[in-house]
Amino acid sequence: MRLTAMFVRVLAAAGLALCLIAPAQAAQQPVAGKEYLIVKPPQPTDSGNKVEVLEFFWYGCPHCFNLQASLEVWLKRKPADVDFKRVPAIFQDSWVPLTRAYYTLEAMGLVDKMHQELFATLHKQHVSLKDANSIFDWAAGKGIDRKKFTDTYNSFGVNGKTQRSIELTRKFDIPGTPALVIDGKFIASPSMTLKSDRVIDYERYFEVVDALIAESRKGKGK
Numbered sequence: 492m493r494l495t496a497m498f499v500r501v502l503a504a505a506g507l508a509l510c511l512i513a514p515a516q517a518a519q520q521p522v523a524g525k526e527y528l529i530v531k532p533p534q535p536t537d538s539g540n541k542v543e544v545l546e547f548f549w550y551g552c553p554h555c556f557n558l559q560a561s562l563e564v565w566l567k568r569k570p571a572d573v574d575f576k577r578v579p580a581i582f583q584d585s586w587v588p589l590t591r592a593y594y595t596l597e598a599m600g601l602v603d604k605m606h607q608e609l610f611a612t613l614h615k616q617h618v619s620l621k622d623a624n625s626i627f628d629w630a631a632g633k634g635i636d637r638k639k640f641t642d643t644y645n646s647f648g649v650n651g652k653t654q655r656s657i658e659l660t661r662k663f664d665i666p667g668t669p670a671l672v673i674d675g676k677f678i679a680s681p682s683m684t685l686k687s688d689r690v691i692d693y694e695r696y697f698e699v700v701d702a703l704i705a706e707s708r709k710g711k712g713k
Contacts, residue, residue, distance in 0.1 A: 521699040527679045530663060534675035538574035542707045544700070545672040547580040547665050550589040555669040556614040558681055559607060561693040565700070573704060577602075580660045580668050585621070587653060592626045594652040595644045605633065671700055674707035 521527050536543035546562070548555040569575060579590035592609065596602050612618045612629060620626050623644065631637040643649060663672050670680045684696040 521702050526683050526699050527677050527703060530676050530678060534662060536675045540711055541572050541574040542674050542704050544573055544575045546577045547668055547670045548577065549580055549586055549668050550609055550613055552668045553614060556610045558669045559610060565697050570704065578659055579656050580665055581657045588622055588626055589620065590656055591644055591649055591653050594649045595640060598643050598648060673703040676707060677703045679703060
């Protein structure tokens with residue numbers, strides 16, 4: 492009888508522990524309006540059965556620069572069914588030159604090599620790249636063919652992608668940069684996941700992103 496009573500107490504304790512754990516786990520689910528925004532209406536994506544994640548950024552944005560280290564870690568472990576794309580946001584005309592710089596690097600196959608380098612030039616070396624000529628000088632200084640870079644920067648293709656950035660920024664009603672748009676349905680911004688001292692909690696931010704990806708995956712029948 493003593494063993495039976497002990498067994499009952501153990502079961503009761505385990506049950507209580509499960510009750511305590513379940514609410515804690517549920518509390519970790521992202522809260523709409525607090526940790527992410529809902530895109531209304533949801534927008535179609537170009538990623539088929541994959542979950543599309545768009546990074547809206549601007550090279551001149553210090554918060555975008557601060558996100559990069561955590562984002563690069565996340566990109567190394569992101570699920571295979573996530574189609575990640577970068578979109579330079581455009582809120583005003585002064586953002587256009589650096590947007591065109593990104594699409595120029597993309598067209599020349601230099602994003603992997605020069606993307607973080609351009610961020611570092613602006614935010615670590617504090618070099619001002621406000622117009623086309625200063626960007627051309629920067630590219631040449633990094634060993635990139637100046638004429639090829641200039642011709643690509645002024646090309647029809649880069650013009651079209653720059654216009655597309657303007658349209659996407661408006662279509663998703665991006666509140667600010669940086670922001671990740673998940674599958675055309677959700678917007679997650681690091682500024683919405685703050686610690687008690689008002690410092691951005693990047694670990695929590697990517698928990699939110701992962702949860703929104705999982706939610707989007709359900710809609711694809713996975």
